[in-house]
Amino acid sequence: MRTxxxxxxxxxGRIGGVIVSxxxxxxxxxxxxxxxxxxxxxxxxxxxxxxNGAYWMGTDLFGxxxxxxLMAGIGQSFTVAFFSVxxxxxxxxxxxxxxxxxxxxxxxxxxRIMDVLLAFPAILLALLIxxxxxxxxxxxxxxxxxxxTPIFTRVVxxxxxxxxxxxxxxxxxxxxxSSSYIVTRHLLLNLVAPLTVQVxxxxxxxxxxxxxxxxxxxxxxxxxxxxxxxxxxxxxxMETAPWLMIFPGLTIMISILGFNLLGDALRxxxxxxxxxxxx
Amino acid sequence: MIYLMxxxxxxxxxxxxxxxxxxxxIRMVPGDSITAMLGTEAGLLTPAQRDSLAAYFGIDQPWFxxxxxxxxxxxxxxxxxxxxxxxxxxxxxxxxxxLTLELALxxxxxALAVGMPAGIYAATHSEKPSDLGVRIVAMIGQSTPSxxxxxxxxxxxxxxxxxLPAMGEFAPLWQDPLRNxxxxxxxxxxxxxxxxxxxxxxxxxxxxxxxxxxxxRTARSKGASARSVIWRHALPNALIPVVTxxxxxxxxxxxxxxxxxxxxxxxxLGRMVLDAILQRDYALVQGAVLFIAFNFMIVNLLVDLAYVxxxxxxxxxxx
Numbered sequence: 271m272r273t274x275x276x277x278x279x280x281x282x283g284r285i286g287g288v289i290v291s292x293x294x295x296x297x298x299x300x301x302x303x304x305x306x307x308x309x310x311x312x313x314x315x316x317x318x319x320x321x322n323g324a325y326w327m328g329t330d331l332f333g334x335x336x337x338x339x340l341m342a343g344i345g346q347s348f349t350v351a352f353f354s355v356x357x358x359x360x361x362x363x364x365x366x367x368x369x370x371x372x373x374x375x376x377x378x379x380x381x382r383i384m385d386v387l388l389a390f391p392a393i394l395l396a397l398l399i400x401x402x403x404x405x406x407x408x409x410x411x412x413x414x415x416x417x418x419t420p421i422f423t424r425v426v427x428x429x430x431x432x433x434x435x436x437x438x439x440x441x442x443x444x445x446x447x448s449s450s451y452i453v454t455r456h457l458l459l460n461l462v463a464p465l466t467v468q469v470x471x472x473x474x475x476x477x478x479x480x481x482x483x484x485x486x487x488x489x490x491x492x493x494x495x496x497x498x499x500x501x502x503x504x505x506x507x508m509e510t511a512p513w514l515m516i517f518p519g520l521t522i523m524i525s526i527l528g529f530n531l532l533g534d535a536l537r538x539x540x541x542x543x544x545x546x547x548x549x
Numbered sequence: 550m551i552y553l554m555x556x557x558x559x560x561x562x563x564x565x566x567x568x569x570x571x572x573x574x575i576r577m578v579p580g581d582s583i584t585a586m587l588g589t590e591a592g593l594l595t596p597a598q599r600d601s602l603a604a605y606f607g608i609d610q611p612w613f614x615x616x617x618x619x620x621x622x623x624x625x626x627x628x629x630x631x632x633x634x635x636x637x638x639x640x641x642x643x644x645x646x647x648l649t650l651e652l653a654l655x656x657x658x659x660a661l662a663v664g665m666p667a668g669i670y671a672a673t674h675s676e677k678p679s680d681l682g683v684r685i686v687a688m689i690g691q692s693t694p695s696x697x698x699x700x701x702x703x704x705x706x707x708x709x710x711x712x713l714p715a716m717g718e719f720a721p722l723w724q725d726p727l728r729n730x731x732x733x734x735x736x737x738x739x740x741x742x743x744x745x746x747x748x749x750x751x752x753x754x755x756x757x758x759x760x761x762x763x764x765x766r767t768a769r770s771k772g773a774s775a776r777s778v779i780w781r782h783a784l785p786n787a788l789i790p791v792v793t794x795x796x797x798x799x800x801x802x803x804x805x806x807x808x809x810x811x812x813x814x815x816x817x818l819g820r821m822v823l824d825a826i827l828q829r830d831y832a833l834v835q836g837a838v839l840f841i842a843f844n845f846m847i848v849n850l851l852v853d854l855a856y857v858x859x860x861x862x863x864x865x866x867x868x
Contacts, residue, residue, distance in 0.1 A: 382559075382562060382563065383566065386566030389846055390571070391841050391842070394822055394823075394838065397822075398578075401826050402577045481694060486823065501697065504700070505700065505812075508708075509704075515704060522697055523689075523693050523697055524692075530691060530692050531688065
C-alpha cells in the first residue's frame with residue numbers, strides 16, 4: 271500500500287501506473303471478447319475503411335475491425351508477457367537462490383549454464399525454441415521465459431550471496447532455523463524489492479520480444495489477433511491504409527513506455543542508491 | 550594479466566555449452582534438412598538417393614558422431630557445408646558479417662554522438678525544463694521498438710517525400726561506399742535511436758552521480774572553469790557505465806538485427822540465421838550461433854578491459 275502511494279506520488283510512476291492500468295483493463299476486455307466487434311469477423315463490404323464512427327480505428331484488408339483486433343491483440347500480448355515473466359522470475363529466483371545458498375559446485379554449474387544462455391543471442395534463442403516447438407502462444411511464453419531466466423538468476427544470486435554473509439543469517443542459523451526457512455524468510459523477502467523492479471522492466475522487454483516474434487510470423491498465429499502480426503501485415507498497405515500501421519505501432523510503443531516508466535519509478539522508490547540520480 | 554587468462558580460460562567451456570545447446574536444439578526442429586532443401590522434389594528421390602545425400606552432408610550418422618565430427622572440424626577451421634548454399638559455412642558467415650559489423654558500428658556511432666552530448670547536457674541542466682525535455686524524448690526513444698520506428702521511417706519517406714529507402718542488391722562498403730551508406734543509414738538510425746536513448750539516460754545519471762562527488766566540488770572551488778570540470782574531471786569517471794552499456798548493446802548487434810534486416814531487406818547475419826533455422830540448415834545454424842556467441846564474449850571481455858583504461862583504480866578479478 272505504501273509502495274502504491276509512493277508510485278502515485280512519483281511523476282513518471284503516476285503516468286506509468288495509469289498507462290499500465292488502462293492497458294490491463296483493455297487486455298481483460300480483449301481476452302473476454304468484450305470488443306466493439308468480433309475481432310475475426312470479416313465485414314467484406316467494409317474492407318480497408320478509414321477510421322469512422324462504426325470502426326473507430328478503421329478496418330483491415332479482410333474487413334476486420336482494427337480496434338477490436340487491437341484489444342484482442344493487447345490481451346494476447348499481455349498474456350504472453352505476464353506468463354513468460356512469471357516463468358523467468360520463478361525459474362531465475364529458484365536457480366539464483368540455489369546457486370547462492372548451496373555455493374561451490376552448484377554455484378559454478380548454475381552460473382556457467384546461465385553464461386551459455388546469455389552468450390546465446392536472445393532473439394535467436396527464442397526463434398530456435400519457437401521453431402522446435404512450433405509457433406503459438408504457449409511456445410512464446412516458454413521461449414521468452416527461458417531467454418530471460420539468466421537475467422533473473424543473476425539479479426537474485428548477487429544480492430543473495432551478500433545477504434547470506436550477513437549477521438542475521440548467521441544468527442538464524444545459530445538459533446537452529448532450517449535452510450528452507452532462512453532462504454525463504456531471510457533471503458527471499460529481502461530480494462522482493464530488486465525483483466519487483468526487474469519484473470516491471472522485464473514485462474516491457476517481454477512485450478517487445480513477443481511483438482518481435484509475431485512480427486516475424488513465429489508468435490501468435492492468424493487469424494487470432496496479435497500486435498506484431500498486425501504491424502507486419504500493414505507493411506504492404508502502408509500508403510493506402512496507414513492506420514493499419516499507426517494504431518498497432520502506437521499501441522505497442524505506449525504499452526512498453528508504461529512499463530518502463532513504472533519500472534523507473536519503482537527503482538527510485540525501492541532502491542535508495544538510485545535516489546541520488548533519478549534518470 | 551592473470552584476470553585475462555582466467556577469463557579466456559572460461560571461453561572454451563561456455564562455447565562448448567553453446568555448441569551442445571545449439572546442436573541439440575536445431576536437431577529437435579521437426580522435419581529434415583533434405584526435405585527442407587528440395588521442397589516437394591524431395592518426394593521424387595529414391596531411398597538410395599536420399600541416403601547418399603544424407604551421407605554427403607553427414608546427417609546419416611548418430612548424433613554423437615555428428616557432434617564429434619563437427620567439433621573436430623571446427624578445431625581445423627572447418628565449420629561444415631551449408632545445405633542451403635552448398636558452400637562452406639564459414640564462407641557464408643564471413644560474407645554476411647561485414648554488413649552486420651558495419652551496421653552495428655554505425656548504430657553505435659549514432660547512439661554515442663547523439664546520446665552522450667544529450668545526457669551531459671541534461672545532467673548539467675538538471676531539473677530544468679530542457680532536462681525534462683531530454684528525459685521525455687529519451688524515455689520515448691527507449692520504448693520505441695525498432696520495427697515500429699523502421700516502418701514509421703519508411704512510411705514518412707514514402708508518403709511525405711515519395712521516396713523509398715535504397716534497397717535492392719547490397720553494395721559492400723569497399724565497392725561502392727556511397728550506395729552502401731545510402732543503404733545502411735536508415736537501418737542504422739532505426740537501430741541507433743533506442744540505443745541513443747539508453748546512452749542518454751545512462752550518461753545523464755552517471756554524470757549527475759559524478760557531479761555531486763567531492764573531487765568535482767574541489768575542482769570547482771579551485772576555480773576550474775565549468776567546461777574543464779565537465780570534460781576533464783567529471784566525464785572520464787562518468788564514462789564507465791556508458792562503456793558498459795554500449796559494449797553490451799554492440800555485442801548484441803553483432804549477432805545481427807533480425808527484424809531490422811527483414812524490414813530493410815538487408816542480407817545480414819540475423820536474417821541468415823533466421824532463414825537457416827527455417828530451412829533446417831544444421832551446419833549453418835550451428836556455425837553462426839557459435840560465431841555470434843564468440844564475438845559476444847570477446848566484446849564483453851574488451852569492455853571489462855576498457856574499465857582498467859578508464860579507471861586505474863579498478864583491478865580486475867578482485868572482489
